[in-house]
Amino acid sequence: MGLLKPVGILLAAVLILTGCGNESSERNQDNGKLNVVATTGMIGDLVENIGGEHVEVTSLMGPGVDPHLYKATQGDVKILDSADMIFYNGVHLEGKMTDIFEMMSKEKPTIAVTQDFKEGQLHKVSASEHDPHVWFDVKLWMVAAETVKEELIANDSDHEASYLENYEAYVQQLKELDQYVHDQINKIPENQRVLVTAHDAFGYYGKSYGLDVKGLQGINTLSEYGSKDVTDMRNYLVKNEIKAIFMESSVPKKAIEAVIQGAKKQGHTVKVGGELFSDAMGEKGTEEGTYIGMVSHNTDTIVNALK
Numbered sequence: 001m002g003l004l005k006p007v008g009i010l011l012a013a014v015l016i017l018t019g020c021g022n023e024s025s026e027r028n029q030d031n032g033k034l035n036v037v038a039t040t041g042m043i044g045d046l047v048e049n050i051g052g053e054h055v056e057v058t059s060l061m062g063p064g065v066d067p068h069l070y071k072a073t074q075g076d077v078k079i080l081d082s083a084d085m086i087f088y089n090g091v092h093l094e095g096k097m098t099d100i101f102e103m104m105s106k107e108k109p110t111i112a113v114t115q116d117f118k119e120g121q122l123h124k125v126s127a128s129e130h131d132p133h134v135w136f137d138v139k140l141w142m143v144a145a146e147t148v149k150e151e152l153i154a155n156d157s158d159h160e161a162s163y164l165e166n167y168e169a170y171v172q173q174l175k176e177l178d179q180y181v182h183d184q185i186n187k188i189p190e191n192q193r194v195l196v197t198a199h200d201a202f203g204y205y206g207k208s209y210g211l212d213v214k215g216l217q218g219i220n221t222l223s224e225y226g227s228k229d230v231t232d233m234r235n236y237l238v239k240n241e242i243k244a245i246f247m248e249s250s251v252p253k254k255a256i257e258a259v260i261q262g263a264k265k266q267g268h269t270v271k272v273g274g275e276l277f278s279d280a281m282g283e284k285g286t287e288e289g290t291y292i293g294m295v296s297h298n299t300d301t302i303v304n305a306l307k
């Protein structure tokens with residue numbers, strides 16, 4: 001019930017903004033490019049790779065931004081409103097943007113890159129909840145790539161050949177990345193293949209590449225961790241003689257530091273294995289500023305700390 005009022009206001013805002021939206025659409029028709037808005041940097045990177053020179057991509061969530069907590073600003077609504085197409089993750093990753101996607105879907109193609117995943121490809125975490133961090137299984141990200149390719153062709157058939165060619169080339173790179181991650185993780189001694197992080201972003205990664213994964217917070221960052229979570233994690237590290245745990249660029253570091261301090265008091269030294277990019281990519285222009293660079297960086301960081 002309490003939700004009704006803000007949605008109404010938002011809808012009004014969207015309707016007002018629709019007027020100005022048309023102008024920017026026309027502007028984009030001028031440069032001939034498809035104006036695409038993506039939520040996360042990973043999705044923006046995927047669309048850029050497949051869309052190539054025929055798309056102009058804007059990603060709403062930059063480095064260090066947590067998509068679970070992200071609320072669209074007025075400026076974002078304007079950007080979404082002037083887009084020709086919108087791509088988002090789905091599986092409730094962008095939990096606070098559901099209403100906006102629903103509204104936008106009435107006006108333009110608004111596509112979850114996970115829409116073509118088959119039953120069983122998504123990890124169930126409870127009766128009603130699935131793990132949204134699908135991009136860390138590179139094979140699943142290829143399914144998302146195919147969806148992006150299909151949707152770009154469906155909405156801009158003039159450039160079908162180009163989208164197909166870009167897609168084939170990018171999938172080849174993803175296959176090589178997938179093999180790289182397998183090969184690297186296999187260098188870690190089997191009893192050290194445990195990945196401990198601030199929140200459960202690496203479930204797909206762990207399952208695909210053979211690591212046990214433990215996060216201090218659950219699969220989203222909405223609920224605060226408690227002192228019991230810190231104690232449980234500390235006990236787990238001490239008991240299993242885990243050497244390293246990892247920070248995440250989009251999650252505050254306080255929780256992981258509390259666990260390290262706790263273990264230290266019990267005489268077990270845990271080091272910080274490094275910083276992983278989980279729910280947001282790194283700065284543009286750096287290695288971690290692309291999807292392939294992000295996955296490679298995470299893999300190298302994990303392997304160096306645990307092998």
Ligand SMILES: [Zn+2]
Pocket residue numbers: 068133199200201219220221279
């Ligand atoms: Zn997450």
